[in-house]
Amino acid sequence: DVQMTQSPTSLSASVGDRVTITCRASQSISNFVNWYQQKPGKAPNLLIYAALNPRDGVPSRFRGAGSGTDFTLTINSLQPEDLATYYCQLSASAPYTFGQGTKIEIK
């Protein structure tokens, strides 16, 4: 099975900072990656599908990029409401593996 490895596993940043999360697949997966945001005590919510397409209604500060094995989620101008854990996910193929998550804290 394809493994999905995220880095960092946690980070602390200030409001207004630009934050980048990396997800690396153990083999090339084209652009079959989704990104989810999970706020404390809530279900995950879709942010980005097919590596770079934002879900309708997602703020424009969230940007996905990458293909092959390396993917990134960038949050431009971090906001207090972005406090959450972010997961990448292998899509279109069971077992739909998730990365281990990146927890973002606001300084």
Add this chain to the structure above:
Amino acid sequence: QVHLVQSGPEVKKPGASVKVSCKASGDSFTDFTIHWVRQAPGQRPEWMGWINLGSGNTKYSDNFQARLTLTRDTSAGTAYMDLSGLRSEDTGIYFCAKEVASMRWDWFDPWGPGTLVTVSA
């Protein structure tokens, strides 16, 4: 716009079974696939399987194949996840999520709120 509502929290003893429901509203129930995802405390989500609500076809993760049964009741607009042989490691939140597919790509949107299952003697 589909909205998913899940059944309430469960407490089970080791060796027992649990059945969690996921009721869909707001769209034609027969037209989509529901995935089930488990999240143990402090862990990443783990995909369990999917069921197509129209055909009833299913696919299970190897990790759950022997203990998991996914069913649906189209008249009730509800999908069910039945996990048997529970052990303490099965404690976690169980989510249902609707698959959205476009050509070769798919993603999970929306998700249900989750059902907490606690396995304890």
